[in-house]
Amino acid sequence: MAALSDPMRRRMLDELRAGEQSAGTLERALGLSQPSASKHLRALRQAGLVRVRKDAQRRLYAIDPAPLAALDVWLADYRHFWAGALDALAHHLEREV
């Protein structure tokens, strides 16, 4: 989850939504220095948010959705807090009583 706290890494994931991309492509798409891009990718890797595939010299990155799915599960327990006017009302009433 800490890996997602960096905006640049979220932008990387956003880029990867279009599909597998090489480190260099991401680097240029986001205007990062080569080492910076590589380090952010390492952070995403260690968080399990991306998987890597070798293609000759290049490393092709793609989204691994598992941690995002876990986050979604975590969020699910909070969803009733904002989901719809009826839920809000229900919650309010629940408190009143």
Place this chain on the structure above:
Amino acid sequence: MAALSDPMRRRMLDELRAGEQSAGTLERALGLSQPSASKHLRALRQAGLVRVRKDAQRRLYAIDPAPLAALDVWLADYRHFWAGALDALAHHLEREV
């Protein structure tokens, strides 16, 4: 989002799912020192994740779901990565109701 990267703060939110609670209650529930608890609550406050209400000396904290809803929106664009057709349907129905 950085506010959520701290596990203790996530535990605080989990505690607050049960409803409004005072700083001291949270502090004891999580076994934190008083200043530590207060600082984590400040972080949550600055992130807009909680709202505070004064009750005499106590400060009663409650979840403000807005940032979590924003996170949910962000996640939505990734959901198709892990949601099989059936899951997606289930999720959709869950929201509809």
Place this chain on the structure above:
DNA sequence: GATTTATATACCTTGATCTGCATATACAGT
């Protein structure tokens, strides 16, 4: 085998963060 291309890592510096301890603020009850 030397060179080029693509990516990763080491090192350093800077800025942010967490914790512990001490202190300050705010309100309540006497």
Place this chain on the structure above:
DNA sequence: ACTGTATATGCAGATCAAGGTATATAAATC
């Protein structure tokens, strides 16, 4: 006013993340 309770803040030190420069690894090409 004084004491106790509840919470916040200031400061010190330790730890950790981020960016930059330089260097290392690995594969491809010649």
